[in-house]
Amino acid sequence: MGSKLGWLKLPLYGVLLFLYLPIAVLIFMSFNQSDAPFTWSGFSTRWYGELLASPEILIGFKNTLLVAIVATLLAVILGTLLAVGLARYQRSAALEAIALTPAIFPDLALAIGLLTLFTNLNYALGLDSVIISHALFCAAFVTAIVRGRLHQLDSSLEQAAADLGDTTVGTFFRITLPSIKPAVIAGALLSFTLSLDEFVIAFFTNGPSTPTLPIVIYSMVRFGVSPEINALATLVLLTSALIIIIAQRNLKVKDQI
Amino acid sequence: MAQVLVRAERDAVKRRALLARTIFLLPGLSYITIFMLIPLGFIFFYTFLTRGTYGGVEYIFTLENYTRALDSLYIQILIESILIAASATLLALLIGFPAAYAITKLSSNWQNIFLLLIVLPFWTNFLIRTYAWIVLLNTQGFLNKGLINIGVIDQPLELLYKPGAVILGLLYAYLPLMILPIYSALVRIDPAMREAAINLGASPAQAFRQVTLPLALPGVLVGSIFVFVPSVGNFIVPELLGGGKTVMVGNLIRDQFLKARDWPFGSVLAICMVVMLLLLFFIQARVNKSVLGEKNG
Numbered sequence: 001m002g003s004k005l006g007w008l009k010l011p012l013y014g015v016l017l018f019l020y021l022p023i024a025v026l027i028f029m030s031f032n033q034s035d036a037p038f039t040w041s042g043f044s045t046r047w048y049g050e051l052l053a054s055p056e057i058l059i060g061f062k063n064t065l066l067v068a069i070v071a072t073l074l075a076v077i078l079g080t081l082l083a084v085g086l087a088r089y090q091r092s093a094a095l096e097a098i099a100l101t102p103a104i105f106p107d108l109a110l111a112i113g114l115l116t117l118f119t120n121l122n123y124a125l126g127l128d129s130v131i132i133s134h135a136l137f138c139a140a141f142v143t144a145i146v147r148g149r150l151h152q153l154d155s156s157l158e159q160a161a162a163d164l165g166d167t168t169v170g171t172f173f174r175i176t177l178p179s180i181k182p183a184v185i186a187g188a189l190l191s192f193t194l195s196l197d198e199f200v201i202a203f204f205t206n207g208p209s210t211p212t213l214p215i216v217i218y219s220m221v222r223f224g225v226s227p228e229i230n231a232l233a234t235l236v237l238l239t240s241a242l243i244i245i246i247a248q249r250n251l252k253v254k255d256q257i
Numbered sequence: 258m259a260q261v262l263v264r265a266e267r268d269a270v271k272r273r274a275l276l277a278r279t280i281f282l283l284p285g286l287s288y289i290t291i292f293m294l295i296p297l298g299f300i301f302f303y304t305f306l307t308r309g310t311y312g313g314v315e316y317i318f319t320l321e322n323y324t325r326a327l328d329s330l331y332i333q334i335l336i337e338s339i340l341i342a343a344s345a346t347l348l349a350l351l352i353g354f355p356a357a358y359a360i361t362k363l364s365s366n367w368q369n370i371f372l373l374l375i376v377l378p379f380w381t382n383f384l385i386r387t388y389a390w391i392v393l394l395n396t397q398g399f400l401n402k403g404l405i406n407i408g409v410i411d412q413p414l415e416l417l418y419k420p421g422a423v424i425l426g427l428l429y430a431y432l433p434l435m436i437l438p439i440y441s442a443l444v445r446i447d448p449a450m451r452e453a454a455i456n457l458g459a460s461p462a463q464a465f466r467q468v469t470l471p472l473a474l475p476g477v478l479v480g481s482i483f484v485f486v487p488s489v490g491n492f493i494v495p496e497l498l499g500g501g502k503t504v505m506v507g508n509l510i511r512d513q514f515l516k517a518r519d520w521p522f523g524s525v526l527a528i529c530m531v532v533m534l535l536l537l538f539f540i541q542a543r544v545n546k547s548v549l550g551e552k553n554g
Contacts, residue, residue: 014356015353018352236385
């Protein structure tokens with residue numbers, strides 16, 4: 001494969017080295033025995049054990065899991081319906097742009113908007129406000145992926161079902177949903193990791209007593225490097241990577257662009 | 258009689274279409290309206306109000322927030338943010354373009370594998386990826402130790418907590434967003450166009466400059482916006498890798514909302530940022546249209 005590349009190997013492998021070197025060093029150091037963060041002193045998995053003993057991290061993990069699951073459910077329902085509506089019932093560039101905006105809009109702008117809204121409604125901040133906020137941008141990613149799939153598919157089967165007298169809802173469940181299932185699953189997996197790893201919006205819309213895992217990580221990394229963070233970071237990175245690889249099996253990378 | 262039937266049928270089709278739009282579009286669009294559009298309206302409205310004593314706002318109309326944003330201190334931070342984000346974008350383009358070009362030369366299977374390898378880090382935890390650079394660049398970190406061991410330096414270099422470290426962190430975070438759109442623009446170019454140029458006497462370098470590059474321009478623009486937009490509003494990288502010494506507009510907005518509790522002023526800054534980004538999207542759409550127009554015409 002490489003022979004055709006010639007000098008182009010340099011930028012390609014250079015980029016991969018650049019992207020993976022910091023992660024590799026981080027994972028390597030998570031197995032360090034001593035608590036000196038920069039000196040290698042032998043292999044050990046003790047820091048992974050310490051994680052399980054930290055109530056802060058466990059609570060953060062539980063909160064994050066709850067947020068990611070519920071936000072994903074919401075996002076999949078909202079995003080799938082929106083994608084079908086835009087692809088099959090109302091072609092409109094303007095509506096499409098609005099539907100996808102939460103995915104590309106700066107997270108900070110979404111975050112202060114949501115904070116302002118919840119404050120004005122006197123809505124107490126907590127995990128539910130994080131769920132509502134995460135579902136907003138996750139739904140946009142689901143919409144993008146499912147819409148991509150719908151554009152590849154022929155709508156003649158759906159039209160045939162409608163002509164034969166099937167109801168709108170019936171056609172959706174019998175024809176449309178089965179054919180877009182891989183994209184819906186990929187969207188759900190992507191939503192789940194996005195929510196799992198999301199920090200900025202959670203930081204603004206969360207209450208003080210229910211930190212999600214990224215918020216716990218943030219408060220840890222501000223105090224510098226520690227082997228415990230390295231171990232936690234390794235687990236979080238590998239979890240996301242695994243979910244994305246599974247999502248990828250349902251979808252080609254090219255469709256995401 | 259027949260007319261009545263046709264009309265009844267037409268009405269039924271219309272009703273059905275309306276029902277479908279309601280079922281499919283209403284939930285999502287209302288959600289976006291309530292949780293994004295209305296809040297953005299709030300933010301805009303806040304720019305004209307007076308700050309409350311304990312956060313929030315008082316409903317006293319003023320333009321003072323805007324005049325305050327014109328203070329040289331804030332203009333300077335805005336310019337510095339733009340420069341840092343632009344540097345990260347330019348570097349991403351210089352590194353990302355050849356990498357994207359290289360991927361298009363691979364077989365379809367390898368293309369998918371390399372694209373996955375490039376996007377994979379992007380979908381993982383942003384905080385952790387930024388933190389990884391502290392592990393690497395710290396004065397006692399891997400890079401310094403390595404350089405000392407091979408004798409390049411004898412004192413550890415202070416690599417962190419400088420604008421350069423912030424640029425590096427942003428480049429690292431968003432490089433995949435540059436590579437993907439450029440790649441997708443490049444693979445869509447019909448090889449026949451390049452061959453035609455070469456058959457007409459162009460050198461490979463000329464063909465690249467005059468055929469490939471202009472047709473890749475829409476991808477370059479999308480990639481640049483995808484890197485620039487999240488960079489300029491970022492507050493994590495300046496805080497973690499800039500050590501709080503480099504203040505970007507994102508830090509300023511965050512502080513106005515969570516620390517200084519001056520929501521109207523924070524809103525002005527946020528609106529400035531959003532307007533700048535909308536302008537970029539507008540330019541991108543125009544260029545895109547003109548490039549595609551030329552191609553078709």
